[in-house]
Amino acid sequence: MKFVGLNRFLLGCILGWLLFGPAAAPGAETDEKGPSQQDTMLMFVGEDLDVLSIASRRKESAWQAPAVAEVVTRDEIHQRGIHTLSRALDMLPGFYMAEKESGTQPYLRGIRDSVLFLYDAVPMNADMRKSTHPLDNNLSMASVKRIEIVRGPGSVLWGPDAFAGIVNVVPLTGKDLDGAEAGLLYGEPGGQVYGYGNLGYDGGVWDAFLSVSGRRGEEDDTRINLLRFFGDGVPPPVPPEERLGEAYAGTARYLEVSGNVSFRDWFTLSGRYADYKRPYAITRAEEDLTWQESRSEPMSYLKMEGKKALDATSALQFMGYYSRLDAEYEIIDLAFTPRESTFYGEAVYDRSFLAGRGLFTGGASYRNRKVRDAPVWGSYLPDFLGDDNTVFLPTLVAVDYKDRLGSAFGQYTHKIGDFDLIFGLRYDNHSSYKDHVSYSAGSVWSPSPRWAVKLLLGNAYRTPFSRQLLEGSPIFLQPSGGGKPDLERIRTLSAQANWKPSKRWDLSICGFFSQLDNHINQDPYAGLSLPNEQDIKGVELEGRFAPLDNLEFSANLTLLHNDGPDEKYVYVAYYKVDPEGNLVPVYDTATYPYDIGADTLFNFTATWRPVDRITTFLRVRYFSSRMLIYPRAEGDGFETVRSSSGAWLVDLVATVKDIWRPGLDLELAVRNLTDNEYDTPGAYTTITGAPVSATAMLRMRW
Secondary structure, three states, X not given: OOOOOHHHHHHHHHHHHHHHOOOOOOOOOHHHHOOOHHHHHOOOOOOOOOEEOOOOOOOEEOOOOOOEEEEEEHHHHHHOOOOOHHHHHHOOOOEEEEEEOOEEEEEEOOEEOOEEEEEOOEEOOOOOOOOOOOOOOOOOOOOEEEEEEEEOOOHHHHOOOOOOEEEEEEXXXXXXXXXXXXXXXXXXXXXXXXXXXXXXXXXXXXXXXEEEEEEEEOOOOOEXXXXXXXXXXXXXXXXXXXXXXXXXXXXXXXXXXXXXXXXXXXXXXXXXXXXXXXXXXXXXXXXXXXXXXXXXXXXXXXXXXXXXXOOOOXXXXXXXXXXXXXXXXXXXXEEEOOEEEEEEEEEEEEEEEHHHOEEEEEEEEEEEEEEEEEEEEOOOHHHHOOOOOOOOOOOEEXXXXXXXXXXXXXXXXXXXXXXXXXXXXXXXXXXXXXXXXXXXXXXXXXXXXXXXXEEEEEEEEEOOOHHHHOOOOHHHOOOOOOOOOOOEEEEEEEEEEEEEEEOXXXXXXXXXXXXXXXXXXXXXXXXXXXXXXXXEEEEEEEEEEEEEOOEEEEEEEEEEEEEOOOEEEEEEEEEEEOOOOOEEEEEEEEEEOOOOOOOEEEEEEEEEEEEOOEEEEEEEEEEOOEEEEOOXXXXXXXXXXXXXXXXXXXXXXXXXXXXXXXXXXXXXXXXXXXOOOOEEEOOOOEEEOOOOEEEEEEEEEO
């Protein structure tokens, strides 16, 4: 199967748009023929609905979208004092945000690093490091209009890595903010200082938006005693007597610039640049050595998209972007700078049939991705840091590779009475991985505006870690004979019932069953696991009750369970010297249980508005205990598996509007009130959870 080059693809899309020119928006026939299916999706008991665009690649209500979907609005972001994406997701069913030294690690439905994160439909994940996530202060909430969430596979419309779910951060536009807005925050501990400025303009036929934000503060005050080890990067390492000292992790800094310009609904140019450097401390299991690491991951993209209504029932869209990640990672006194760049283009065709009862979305896309100097560790770092090692350095390989991906996809929805039937199919042609077909099928039954019952089946694929592309050694788990590596696969069946008997309250229950095949994990202890399989089942309960117009309660509960073989790792136990003086690795294996994260998650929230100008928000959160695995820990008192305790946490947020003048708001927040000494699994040992923190923020609108 051949695919045209990216330049030809984008040029063809642009020329097609220019040739046809603007026309009336599709859907005009609904005035004479009654409401179309899409119109029906946007109607629900006469009230405004949360709208998302990632379930079907068109705007529709989360209530009736063919997915287990949810939307976090800008009002909720402000009322709940949400300043990071992890905090927004952690309040939703199915999501567990694990605290790590280097930042938050996401779990969705018991699978870690399994979410495709998008910003304005542009991926923010990275191939070279699967733990690159925009969950903390490296993504500002200042420019965010809403957050769209889908729980369940989404590869049919979004390609590989839309594995256990999709999160799309939708930015503001000039249509949303015609004026200016600025904010300033101060928080403790760490002397956190954060500020932003938004500027928007709505000129009728065109609009523009620009946002700039920055942050600075100390995020890790752990004492460090291992200051030098790698030296100039050539064996031997720094002598033991020169390695130790005393220091503390430095100050973290963040910068973000984003914006967009649109001409009617026809053409949009948008972009984002985000840079940060976050130092943090790592302690090995024996807890006698602590060293500093840091991440700097400047990410940027430039996107161009256009829309063209061909007639009253069909439309053509094109989108192309270039994205880049220029990272710098530091471990003790070693620094390495991997790079990743992506060209992407797609064309999507929409058409409605049979007076709007049938809707088809189909398209083709092409992606060219290049990775340079991706770090792949061939050794377990803590083994080398002891005083007894004066000869060897850990094995670190810099990987260069590129992958071209051509895809064709389509999804059809047909309305029969109270049922919407959905079927989707996608073919992915990889240059580096095996080709795959993704599918989705399901139905949405709405016997009345108060009910929506969904039955959904789908699969998805996840591209390999960088080290899976290396061949010729058991350490990299690829056969020496070559061949394309297979992709990790998931199949998920979800059944959800939504009931909203009145505006005062609503209930939702969702059960799901997922099967993981060819599951491969990357672990700091033993590198890359052998392919495995797991069955994960769970229940997600969610409810809302508003006894008064100014008082609302909500709660959700997630219960998870998994079955399957233990994870098995092949790793280098030690090196020996052969008669010719060469280092020869000696391999060993380690097994331990699958890491599901926390298997019980609970959230309770209350929002109270005693007067129009004041909003108070209470959140009570619980997550159950988690396992921390020590397959290679040494010394007295160490066990293979430890269990970190569960925790109950309480947050309080109060917002006062128009405090001194119209448009000036004050937000006060206190978090982790009840438990600031709980333990949670880190990279090599348990770490203390987030402490009690307090922030004060002023926002001003003009």
